[in-house]
Amino acid sequence: MPDDLAGHIEDTPLAQALSERYLAYALSTIMSRSLPDVRDGLKPVHRRLIYAMHLLRLDPTAGFKKCARVVGDVIGRFHPHGDASVYEALVRLAQDFAARYPLVEGQGNFGNIDGDNAAAMRYTEARLTEVARAMLAGIDEDAVDFRPNYDGEESEPVVLPGAFPNLLANGATGIAVGMATSIPPHNAGEVCAAALHLIAHPDATTADLLAHLPGPDFPTGGIIVDDKESMIAAYETGRGGFRVRARWEIERGKGGAWQIVVTEIPYQVQKARLIEQVAQLMEEKKLPLLGDIRDESTERVRLVIEPKTRSVEPDVLMEMLFRATALESRFSLNMNVLDRTRTPMVMKLGDVLRAWLDHRQEVLVRRSRHRLAAIERRLEVLEGYLAVYLNLDEVIRIIREEDEPKARLRERFSLSDVQAEAILNMRLRSLRRLEEMEIRREHKSLTRERKELAALLADSAKQWTRIGEEIADIRARFGDNPLGARRTGFAAPPAAVEIAADILIEREPITVILSEKGWIRALRGHLAPDAELKFKDGDKLRLMLPCQTTDRLCLFATNGRAYTLRAGDLPRGRGDGQPIRLLAEMTNADEVVTLFLPQEGTRYLVAGTGGRGFLVPAAELASERRAGKTVLVLKPGEEALFCIPAEGDHVAVIGDNRKLLVFPLDQLPEMARGTGVLLQKYKDGGLRDARVFTLADGLTWKLGERTRTETNLRDWLGERAQTGRLPPSGFPKSGRFS
Structure with a gap:
């Protein structure tokens, strides 16, 4: 350093200094680490590995050498980075379940599809494969440019001659700064066929090329379930994705027994982790149709899936597993590569093939x-x-x-x-x-x-x-x-298999507890009505509802809206539960009118304090939205008062004026939503209570601990919207039937 620069300090804005340094780091990551070259499909570390092994004369016909020797040469001569990352790259090039066409032949433990790591580099050995030899063909014949290595003492190739279409055949994945690449493996024979077609027809479209190159060919097989149009669009733009499912078959046993055997799993899915995921979901009771899963794999994948009962349909069971587990995965397509000028860009299929062909012409x-x-x-x-x-x-x-x-x-x-x-x-x-x-x-x-x-x-x-x-x-x-035979199959997009939500929950009895202050929880089993329950200070039981975990409950609120709650989703345990407002979108001004289990085919009478109401079928009370659905349209100042089963032939209503009116049920309309019709006419006040009953059985109400039934209702019979008369003697002073 010159003497006049020693101790010199130059003021620079922090933002400028950071941006310059971060830009340099980003460019280094993009160009020298994460993105492959479109010509040979290799990242720098892979290219240096293959060239270093070439210099060590590790040809397919030569003997093996320790991987530690290879990694040492690569680090010392071309790639001054950590040995772990270099060895990991070497191992991946040798794994037949990771690389469709391995560039390195390994001897020793190089890991497995379960996700187990390879042995240490001092124990394993390696040499190049015939594919790598094809990639290097002409390297000593001035086929490509060379550049000085990091210390300037040796030279390394800028790109390999690449007679083998490595980018598409083996694919590539990488994450750089601000960009990424994801290219699935393909069948080399099909890639060559598409390239030959492009030579003969330079103006070939993507659809023309896909006639020869139908799609990815993963080393682990599987089945691609995408329609042709979406695949053409993905290859045309260079961006998209592919749904890959495991390959499975049914094995029949004695007495009608059967099991499913999975022989191929999606690419880059670790088998051991997949089994752990399924086991975890079984423990959480999210796979009720699945009885057991076991791994009987040797060198070939064999996962045995047993149903819980023989009545389960295999398609339904597998559809449930595809939705919940990695037996179906999506491999993204993002053909972001470095072109011959080292510029990153997303290319379509035709551009990638053309770049490789132009490189081959230059090499020739x-x-x-x-x-x-x-x-x-x-x-x-x-x-x-x-x-x-x-x-x-x-x-x-x-x-x-x-x-x-x-x-x-x-x-x-x-x-x-x-x-x-x-x-x-x-x-x-x-x-x-x-x-x-x-x-x-x-x-x-x-x-x-x-x-x-x-x-x-x-x-x-x-x-x-x-x-x-x-x-x-x-x-x-x-x-x-x-090696070149296609492994991944194609299938039409599967038809939608309806899986009821109830089937995904194990059916068991529970009791739903709702407190006066709106706290809800579920306890296992059907509790006795006098069971001892604990609540927060100042709170107490409002209702106790026995049901099953597969049931759907209807909550009717004072805002006239109906909410559907899945019984299996309610908080469990002996605690206080959760506020009902966390499960249904209700304001602080809204209160729960009732919580019940709707019965299919039943109609319900809904009415508000204004005295208007109508009949609504049970099916119209269901709502998949957390905000529920409006059933009873209320006028300002009114609230919904009740939602009761309409089981009988007459309706008894009583208002705040203590006037009782009985009229036929068929005078009420059946609606899905609305304001309703007037049940009883009031001069002051509004509706207090209502009951649907059978006239021949009489009208029943509770008086303290006793129950009274009145069968002579001639004086109170009338038409809907009349005023009515004072109730019989002995009617509760509260003005309610119960």
Whole structure:
């Protein structure tokens, strides 16, 4: 550091300093860590791993070397980062359940689909696969550019030649700063077929390409359940996703017994974690149709799923599991890659294939020029050799007698410096007649090859023909063998299978407790009416409702709205429960009128303090919304008063004026929502109580601990909306029937 800069302090705004440093970090993450190159589909760490193994001569035919040796070379020569991250990248390249076409062949414990980690790098060994060899083809023939490594002592490739379509075949995932990439694996043979179609039809649409490349091909198999239109849209924009389901089948047993066997699970789903998830849901009683799940896997996945009863439909059981577990997962598509200028962009399928093909053309041209230059150099040497054989005695004399034989040879035979040097370095055994014939054959062969290369470099059509042949060869090598067979199937989007909410809850008896202050809870079992219950200070029991956890309760409030509460969702335990307002959207001014279990086919009489009401079917009281639904429309100042079963043939109403009126039930309309009709006419006050009963059985009311029934109601019979008369003697002073 210069002396005049020592101790120098420069003021910089904090925002500017932070933005500059964060931008540098973001660019480094995007370009050197997280996003793959569209040409070879590799991130820098993977590219450096493969190149370092190439330098170690870890070819498919060579022996294995310790992974620690490979990781050490990568870190020391090309990738100055932590050894754990480099080894993790190496392991992933070798896992056949993670990489569709592994680039590394591992020996030892490299982890498994359960999510277990690989053994330490000192115990495992590795070498390259044939796929990696195809990725490296031409690396030593000036096929790609090289750049200095991090310390400038060595060089590393900017990109691999990439004869194998690695980006689409193996996919890629990564999260950078402000962007991410997610590319699923595909079938290499299908990718090559789509590339060949694009060569023959440069204007091919995405739909045309998908005729050859129908969709992802995950290493763990599974079934894609998406419609064709959505897949075309995803590949056309470069963004979308795919629903992947486990592959399953039914195994029949004796006596009508059956079980489901899952043989393939979605990509990147850890089998052990999947089983833990299912077990947790079973413990929480959220999978009532499932009896048991067990893992019988060996090298192949085999999950056995047993139903709770034989009456369960297999499709319904699997639909429940697909909805609740990772047996169905979604793999996103975001083809965000670095183009040849190192610029991140989201590409559609055709652009990705075109970028790979353009790279292959550049590699072909560079390799051809490199080979042509080598041929030129060799032909130059061979022509010098031929000059030797035509004048062999003179050449020997010059070498034996001249002080400067090289200069004399060049002068005597018009040789170049390279030719003269090659002649001087010849061995005596090469001066036989047979060697001359070999030289002439080699010269002829190289001359023909030079002509072909010159024609290839001059004609773009020939270049694309050659590229097509190379891609066809890759397709034959990696597409027409067990490794290249498609593993992931396709199926039409499944028809909606209706699963009632009740079926997802284990049915058991409970008792719902509602207090006067609006606290609600559920206790297991059906409690006796005189069971001892505890409440908050100043609170007491309002109602006790026996029901089942699968029931749906109706709460009718003073605002005229009906709310549906799932009994299984009510707070359990011996505590105080929860305020009813947390389960239903009610204001502080609203109170609970009643809480009951609606009976299918039953009608209910609803009425407000204004004396208007109507009959509403039980089905119209149900609401899936937390805000409920308005049933009784109230006028300002009015409140809903009751919602009672309309079981009988007459209605008895009594108002604040203690006038009793009895009229036929059929005079009330049946409605789903409204203000209703006038039940009783009032001069002052409003409705106090009402009851629906059977006239032949008489009208019953409670008087203290006793019950009284009045059968002679002739004096109170009338028409709806009349005033009525004073009730019989002995009617409760409260003006209510109970």
